[in-house]
Amino acid sequence: MSMRVKTGIYGLDPLLGGGFLPNTVNVVLGTTGVGKTLFSLHYAFEGLKNGENCLYISFDMNENEILKTARSMGWDVDKYVNEGSLKVRKFVVEDITFLNNELLSFIFNNVSGRTRIVIDSFTPLVSTHDYSVRKDVNWFFERLREVGTTVITLEEPLSGNIDYPHILMPVFLGDSLIHMKKLGYGDVLDRIIRILKHRNSWHAEGVFPYKILKGLGIVVDSKNYVERLERKVELREVLSDEEIENLPEELLERIKLALEDNVYNEREVVSLVKWVIECYLSSNRS
């Protein structure tokens, strides 16, 4: 298993199979107030604590406002600004033809070592565009992947309708998609988070409640799910000796991959693998 880039968000990394894959662009989608900026800061703070560098690009808030939000959570990010490992830059949308040189040079002149890049939010960059700039977004994501591991946030309309090119483009082109949602039903049904895709990786299915707590930031309640998944399943638990003898080597290898690849093996994997064998046997009988 490749090294993961931990979000640092409690309860979320296990749902991603350990974190993001390195050199990917990861999308966090949500309506106003769900915690996209806190997610971004949490992700940045996690890297900074581990000696990584972070470039934080904002279109709404200036450096002071971003740092104020971090301070309000009790996170001492100022020292990383002083050290130079955290660079925050506000860009003004009006000045930006798509991906202007200033933005690109800010990113590519400042990357060094292991770098986390945050764009909070990506929406102003593409909000007036249609699918014709898809190749530009694709090009930009490719460059981002070369230099670091990126989180971009996307603004979901309050109507919940995301069927617009400027939302779907980054959603389709990103390597992972995390959806944060405020239901407003209070308690466990107030805020929920789910992972909709994670290219080249396992990810958890389903929705998970989360809370925003001063100091701890975003905390995802995935305890029951993670505990249920924790045990690794052995080949011998799924297949009898006789089956191992009789199945073709090629199928056995693929079954082994299915059991090993996932960081967490769902119990359902056992019954699915048994079902695969039944399918194999019945297709061979007929």
Ligand SMILES: Nc1ncnc2c1ncn2[C@@H]1O[C@H](COP(=O)(O)OP(=O)(O)OP(=O)(O)O)[C@@H](O)[C@H]1O
């Ligand atoms: N110190 C805190 N303690 C508890 N909750 C907090 C704290 N700071 C922020 N929050 C919660 O986080 C929410 C805002 O989070 P955030 O600014 O990350 O959202 P956003 O998705 O970026 O929204 P926006 O559309 O404004 O960009 C607040 O509405 C509040 O509920």
Ligand SMILES: [Mg+2]
């Ligand atoms: Mg925000």
